Amino acid sequence: MQFTVSALLAAAFAAQASLASPISSRTPYVVKETHHVPRGWTKVERSNPNGRIQLQIGLKQSNMQGLIKQLHEVSDPDHQRYGNHLSADEVDQLVKPTKETSHLVGEWLSDNGxxxxDYNSAKDWITVSIPVEFAERLLDTEYHNYQHKDGSIVARTTRWSLPRHLHSHIDTIQPTTSFFRSAPQAATYMSLGAVEPEGYKKPNNTEIAKVCNVTSVSPECFAxxxxxxxxKTRAANKNSVAFNNFLAEVPIRPDLKLFLTKYRPEALPSVNFTSHSIDNGPEQDGPLTPEQLADSTSKEANLDVQAISGISWKTPIVSFSTGGSPPFNPDVGTPDNSNEPYLAWVNWLLSQKSIPPIISTSYSDDEQTVPRSYAERVCNQFAVVGARGSTLFFSSGDHGVGGDDTCFSNDGKNTTKFVPGFPPSCPYVTVVGATMNxxxxxxxxxxxxxxxxxxxxxYSSGAGFSNYFKRPSYQDKVVPPYVKALGDQYAGLYAKEGRAYPDLAAQGLYFAYFWNGTEGTISGTSASTPLTAGIFALINDALIASGRPALGFLNPWLYKKGYKGLTDITKGSSYGCNSKGLPVTEGWDPITGFGTPNFPKLVELAGAKL
Structure with a gap:
């Protein structure tokens, strides 16, 4: 969407240009939030005052506790309401702000021109597009350009303020103090000829040995x-599976055709995907431009669509491409298009009357680069999606408990810490780790x-314990025993009471795929996540064909009974932070979760028939 400033706002800004900040308010301004600049970012210079910034204002939700209660009821397989997911109107009514909140925030904005x-469907988020200098006055702050070590630049601040009377009515405003970059989790692209993992042993099972090549793993191997x-799918006309694209990624149809021609030729007549552009996200069928080729654009998007179509090809596929996300390289006269991508996407999604039952996302960043207030509000939006009956799969990350030489807290003290990721740390998403062999x-x-x-x-399958979100009740039976068994090992490096992830796992090394007309291999939890999404789309197919609802928010079912349909992984470790990291164990562990899918058992446990 495009937003413009009205003539009234322009006039107000011009009139106030010489005034001291803050501007019009019924109560004094008080600091609302501060956040340290994360490692890897350097302050460059003041942001262009004439550039534009799109602020997203999160209003206090009226009955989020009520929504969470209903979410758990409709997601608990032992509850009488299980599977009775909420409608768009029902969730909007639960989370919409009170009249007082809407009035006071609207008054503050209107009084300042x-x-x-723009409001989202529940009216708990307001979006405004204003000049940077005006945003500085409105929030009593200063924006600077910060450059990441990878060269990307964003306009951010380390503290911002609100009138005192609005502190209890506004949870967060971004982009202000957030520095996350929504990096895709694809760990490695390689040409054909990848090397076998150290210690690899060929399968004894003749059927697996016949179709599984560890240096280029194919859809037939996964199946x-x-x-x-x-x-055989039976409810394709009532089902779908979706995946997210950020950072200008877009799946390329000619490459998908090449992939299916080689690996699933029977799918060619029916496989296609529907594209949705959100916040001016890119739409492109191919081929890639020279600039895109130089930037290796669409390796992630191609992996997602090929991994899904290779396992569940008759189920309709939906591609979401969201624009307005960092990195952004500002210059004079160029709008600061630095939206936070997850929020732009999820608010658009929740405005739709019908949403896909499965959505795969292969992007995340360090939790500590996201202010807690913003992480909590985005996580709440994911809970709303779950209440609507959709399963959100997120990748666990590709650097174990944290990248080597980068494991420090963002508290201004640079304390050595394991580094969890966000959104994987959110308790309302289902997180997928990666396996090999x-x-x-x-x-x-x-x-x-x-x-x-x-x-x-x-490259090590991501693992973590959130520093922001407490351990959800569905993990109470499995996480404490794991933590107890660790004893004092890594004490102080992770939050023992935090939400632990991942929840399950799937293959994530050397996926066969096509990019720019050429076959290669690619690895990462970016691969295991869409593969898992495709498998669970088939489980939903069996459910829908049996006259039952889709799984929806998966975790309460998964931790109560679904885990019995997963093959336990007992070997490995979450290397990272210059250590061997957390160990894989029997039962649940924060590297592979409960293990990898056994499709027939999962279908049976879900209450459907093959």
Missing amino acids: VTDV TLYKTKGY FEPEESAYRAPGLYNGVKKGL
């Missing part, structure tokens, strides 16, 4: 390994080194 505003082979599978790991003559960094 901000009248051209055999996870036992979806032979399943076949008999047995183990957690994915590849040491830093030269591979096919190319230097590659650490």
Whole structure:
């Protein structure tokens, strides 16, 4: 969407240009939030005062506790309301702000000339587009350009204020203090000819050995390994599976055609995907431009659509491409298009009357780069999606408990800490780790080194305990025993009472795929996540064909009974932070969760028939 400032706002801004900040308010301004600049970011200069910034204002929700209560009821397989997911209107009524909140925030904006505003469907988020200098006055702050070590630049501040009377009515405003970059989790792209993992043993199972090549893992291998082979979809006209694209990523149809021609030729007549552009997200069928080729654009998007279509090709596929996300390189006269991508996407999604039952996302960043207030509000939006009956899969990350030489807290003291990721740390999403090898599978790991003559960094399936979100009740039976068994090992490096992840896992090393007309392999939890989404789309297919609702928010079911349909992984570790990291164990662990899918068992446990 495009937002413009009204003539009234422009006039107000001009009239106030010489006034001291803050501007019009019925009560004095008081600091609302501060946040340290994370490691890897450097302050460059003051932001262009004439550039524009799109502020997202999160109003206090009226009955979020009521929504969470209903979410757990409709997601608990033992509750009488299980599967009775809420409608769009029902969730909007639960979370919409009180009349007092809406009035006071609207008054503050209107009194300062901000009248051209946009509301989401529940009216708990307001979006306004204003000049940077005006935003500085409105929030009693200063914006500077900060450059990341990768070269990307964003306009941010380290503190901002609100009139005292609005502190209890506004939870967060962004972009202000957030520094996350929504990095895709694809760990490594390689040409064909990847090397076998150290200690690899060929499968003993003849059927698996016949179709599974560890250096280029194909859809037939996945179907055999996870036992979806032979399943025939029966509810494709009532089902769908979606995936998210950020950072200018867009799936390329000619590459999908090449992939299916080689690996699933029977799917060619029916496989396609529907695209949705959100906040001016890119739409493109291909081929890639020279600039996109130089930036390696669409490797992640191609992986997502190919991994899904390879396992659940008759189920309709939906692609969401969200624009307005960092990195952003500002210059004079260029709008500061630095939206926070998850919020722009999820608010658009919740404005739709019908949403896909499965959505896969392969992007995340360090939790500590996201202010707690913003992380909590975005996590709440994910809970709303779950209440609507959709399963949100997120990748666990590709650097174990944190990248080597980067494991420090963002509290101004640089304390050594494991580094959890967000959104994986949100308790209302289902997080997928990565495995490798076949008999047995183990957690994915590849040491830093030269591979096919190319230097590659650490790749280790992501693991973590949130510093922001407490352990959800559905984890109470499995996480404390794991923590107790660790004892004092890594004491102080992680939050023992935090939400732990991942919840389950799937293959994530050397996926066969096509990019720019050429076949190669790619690894990461970015691969395991869409693969898992495709498998669970088939479970939903069986449910819908049996006259039952889709799974929706998965975790209460998964931790109560669904785990019995997962194959436990007992080998590996979450390398990172210059350590061997948290160990894989029997039962649930924060590297592979409960394990990898056994499709027939999962279908049976869900209450459907094959």
